[in-house]
Structures are given as C-alpha cells and as structure tokens.
Amino acid sequence: MQSLFAVFIDGAIYASWLFLVAAGLTVIYGVMRILNMAHGSFYAIGAYSAASMIGWYFADGSGNAWVSFLLLIVCALAAGLVVGTIIERGLLRYMYGRDEILMVIITYALLLILEDVMKIVWGVSPYFAYQPYTALGRVSMMGLKMSTYDLMLIGVAIVVGGALYAWLERTTLGKILRAVIHDREVASAMGVNVAKMFTITFLVGATLGTLAGALTAPAISVVPGIGVEVIVLAFAVVVVGGLGSIEGAAAGALLVGLCRAAAVHYAPEFELFVIYGVMSLVLAVRPQGLFGRTLARKI
C-alpha cells in the first residue's frame, strides 16, 4: 500500500515538473509551428538565473523563504522576457513561414550557441541553490517523508495549466490566438496581426521554460548540459499528448510520470525505457498523440 501511494505521489510530482517543462514547448508549437529545440536553453537559463539570484539573496546567511520563492518567479519572468525578446526579435521573426524542418535546425543551432553563452556567463562549476528547497521542510504521509517544496510543485503546475487554459479559452487574446492556430492565413485576412501574436506567444513559451528551470534549480545541482537533458523529455511528453495541445501536455506528463514512478518502484530495470515505451505505444495507436488533431494535408 505504501508503495502504491508512493507511485501515485511520485508520479504526480514528476508529472508536474514535466508539464512545467513541456508547456512552453507545446504553446510555441501550437501557435507558431516551431519545434523549438532552444526550449531546453530557456530552462537552463532560468535555472542559472535563479541559482545566481538565490545565491545573492542568501549570501549573508539570512533570508526569508517566501521572498526567495518570489525571487525565483521574478527571476524566471525577467530571464524569459529578455532572452525571448532577443531571440524572437533578433532572429526568429526573419524566419517565419519557413519550412518546419528548417526551424528545427535553426533552433538547434540556437541551443548550441546558448549552451556556450551560458558557459561564458556562469562558468562550468556547479551551482547549488538549495535554500528554497529545504526551507519548507518535509511532511510525512503514509510513513513516507516528502519534501514540501516538491508537493508545492503540483500546485504550481495546476495553477500554470489552469492559467494557460483560461488565457486561451476565456480571453479575447486567447480567442485570437486560437484563430491563428486554426488557420493563420484566414486569421491574417480577418485583420489579426499574426506577427504580434507570434511575439506574444514566443515570450509566453520562453517564460514558461525559464519558470520551469527556476523552480527546479533549488532541488538540483545546476550544471552545464541540463537544458539538453530536459529537451528530450519535453519532446516525449509533448508528442504523447499531441503537439500544440495544452491538455495533451498535461495528460502526457501525467501518463509518463505515473508510468515512470511505477517502473521505479516495481521494475527499476525498465525505468530507462518506460518513457519512450509509453511514447511508442501511444504513437502506435494515435500517431497524432492523445489530444492532437488530425490535419488534412494541403496540396
């Protein structure tokens, strides 16, 4: 029973993290049709920025935990907006309308460039910014000690998912974005400033990436290469859920998270394989992913 509970809670925590990582990727693809390989770099930049900020805040040995959480979020927003603006205004806007494969190659080049930029800025030594992670202590549930910070991630993921859903479904801007998703040419003909929508979408996606990194930083050792590791997982989740679908990203994250947790507890030897096993099974049954739409091919 304790193991079953552990599978559920571990799966939920991991799914929350996966969703936070994958949400920005799926938002950008949904609206812009860009499979953004540089999303991993946004995650890493968020993590490094947050680690630097937390290091600065706790430099004299004192600091308030709640202020540090606020700093994590402010840091993620600032990093996401700055880096997102530079990349979108400085490069991607000149590439809109190009082939999706070309965009993959361009964003892959960005990923490599940003990895080196991060090494120049932050060096290669690990960053350890644990204070927000340990400040909330732990709680005991069914005899299992859990980190309160990890449990809080579940709440953050629900809030972020709910906010994204409400934004897309309940606001005028969201309706315009859905029109762009449905058919950008018709939306443009109806007077929608598609380029502006793209900029807004990219900034939201980039900020979601940096937010995921900033919230993860306190629990890990921030080292070069973390962005590359994450992008593979994010792709798996987004593909399972259906490219471009927020609900799909949530469902994909939950499915992958629970399956992985079950493997860790009951068949650790399959843990390495389970995420991609789930992806293969889903794609075999629904090639467009759980929530993906089947599109008619334009000739």
Next chain:
Amino acid sequence: MKTVSTHATTFARRLSAGVAALAITASALAAGTAQAAENGKFRLGIVTFLSGPAAGPFGVPSANAAKVVVDALNAGKLPAPYNTIGINGVEIEPVLIDEAGGATKQVEEFRNLVERQKVDAVVGYISSGDCLAIAPVAEELKTLTVFYDCGTSRLFVDNKNPQYVFRTGLDAAVDNIGAVRYLAATHPDVTRIAGIQQNYAWGQDSWNDFTQSLKQVMPKTQMVQEQFPKVFQGQYGAEISALSVARPQVVHSSFWGGDMEAFVLQANARGLLDDAIALLTCGESAIDRYKDQAPNGMIIGARGPFGAFAPENELNTWFKTTYSGAFTMAPTYPATKMAHAILGLKYAAEKAGAKPGSVPASDAIAKAFAGATFPSVSGTATMARANGHQNVQEIGYGEYVYDSKAEKGTLRNVKTFSGDCVTPPDGTTSDEWIKADFPGAKCN
C-alpha cells in the same frame, strides 16, 4: 568550486575568465598546427573535460592542477625530487584538449595531438570509454600515454601487454572493495544495503563490484533495493521513495558530479539520510559544496589517496598551498590525480637516461616508467600491476563532517587500506578475484 554564496560576487570574474579561456583556446588551436614539432620544448598533451557535465566537478579542477604543476615545473619551484626545470631540463609546453564529444572524436583528437601537434606524451582521460578507445591507438602510434583518472577494469584485460600506456589512477574495482572493507571495519552490524547508480557501465560495474565484495566480506548483508536512473537525470524523487520504502541501513552510490550532489540534497531533505548512511565512492569531489546539506557521518571516498585523503608530505603541502592560492579552493581528488600523473611522467622521463636538456624518447620513458616507484602528492606510487603499467596505492574512506564555524566540510574516522589489500593481482580479473575471496590480499 564556488559555493552559491559567492556566485553573485564572482560573476564579473567568471565572465572575464570565460572570455580569457575562449581566447586562450582559440589562440592555442590557431597556433597548434603552425608550431614546429621540434621547438625545443616537451610538448605535453593534456586531455580532460572542459565542457559538459563532467567539466565542473572533474575536468576543470584537473586542468587547473595541470596548469599549477606545469608552471611550477617550468620555473623549477616544486619541492625535491621535482625541483629541476620542466621535464629533463626541457620546458614543458602544454596542449590542452577538451575530452567531451565521445570516444570516436577523442580518437581523432588523439591522432591529431600525435601526428599534427607532435606531442611528446599525453596525460589525460576521465571517461573509461575514452581510455578503452585511446589505448590501442596510443600503442599503434607508440605515444607515451598516462591515464590519470579513468577506472575501467578492462583497460589491461583487453591490452595484456601494454608498452606505451600507463595508468596512475586506480582500478575502479578498488573503490568498491575499499568501500566494503571500510563498511566492515566501521559498521560491521549493518545487514540491509541499497544502491543507486547511474545506468551505464560505470554504475553497473561499481554496483557489481560492491555487491560481490559484500557477499565475501559481509555475508549476512542483503540487498534490499537497487536503482539505476539515467545518467544526468538530476531528479530522484521516485528513486528516493523506493529506497525509503525498502528501509536500508546503508545506501551505496557511485554517482558523480551534479547527479551526486542533487541526490544528496534531495535524499537529505526527504529524510532518507536520517535513517540510512550514504556511502559515496566519489563523494570527496564535492566536499567543499555540500555545506550543511549533507548529514554528518556520510561516508565518502576519493578513488584513492587523493584530494582530502592525500597524505601529508612536502609535495602535497606545496600542491595544496599553491592550488588554493591560485583558485581559492582546496584541490579535490581529480586535481590531485592530475598532479600525480604529471609527476609520474616527469619521474620516468628523468630516469630514462636521456642527455639532460633533451626530450627523452617514448621508448626510454616507457621502460623507466614500467614498475617505477615514485614520490607524489598522494604519497608513494608503485606501478606494480599490468607488467608495471598500473599504479597500486592505498585507498581511504572517511565520514563527512560539516564544521559550521569554519563553514567547511572535513573528514573524520578515516581508514585506509593498502593497495595489496584492495587491488587484484596480475593474471586475474577483479570479478574473479572478488569471487575467489581475494586470494593473496595483504590487508593492514
């Protein structure tokens, strides 16, 4: 390594250092092939991770150590018997190469070092995969190559009659045999053991060596849980739950780098390390960064008498003082291992019988290196296995303790085990030796 508390204040320095490093690398690459081979200097290839996850904990400290030692050797400032200029009186010219990119790339880099950059010897390699790929090429090109860190037990199994390949680091089996002997000496009553390893050859081999050794030395122990997460996973929530549910008394891990530090942080925060003792074979490499986020009593090792486990001697005192002065932190085990390898090479080169002021031939250095006993920053090393090509030294383990006043991690209850107690003899594999209950082991 910098701690988080100093990150903000060192940002500008990192930026300058990063730009300077790029400039140096670029100029080195530009100049490399243009320089003549016979420029009157001893060209020494140094290969270690300068990028990727292994750079921070291992590669950069190693490169820093190489710089400190080479600069001091060229200035003749090391304590005796290394107080002569360079190598055999010839100034050393280091050629630094990034080990990242995998074995295929490293073989190309090695050939480039030898055939175009005309190095006289190579010291390097952390990755076991790289060592296994480089060894036959080094033999083919007849280039003296000193592996300073990689631990694969297969190195001299696949290459039974090495001529130009030497390893001054210890065999990885030593780490885990030593860990078991430490556990038996300090915690003889433990029975419930769990493990968490990175899911690749390093983690799997380490766990196999550890569990096989436990069966011989502590036969009452049982393995209650084993986890093999993906390397560089970084988040171990589910694994920590699975370990907690199994209620182990000891959790063994061969994790390294960011994975190791993240696991310690998360497991400690979750209370796993309140109930179980962590035993980390590579734990010393983060001794300056754990601070109060690792429990006192956590067992750590340094893969030999390196880093914080290096014995006090004049060479080590000089190295610690010089390294700390240059990089504002004490040398961890990868740094000590690099210094140790360069000193071994110098020792052999100067015993090769070449005319002082000339670069000795690889054959002559190899002949002098085989079976040599040389003084080092890590005590006395003896090339006593694999026909004199593999170093045999003691290994130490100890408990981590955080000194809150000094804000520094230290060691207590350190125990060392002699090389002959933990190193398989020639003619047998580590697996065979362990399963045969360590025949011929001489333990203190």
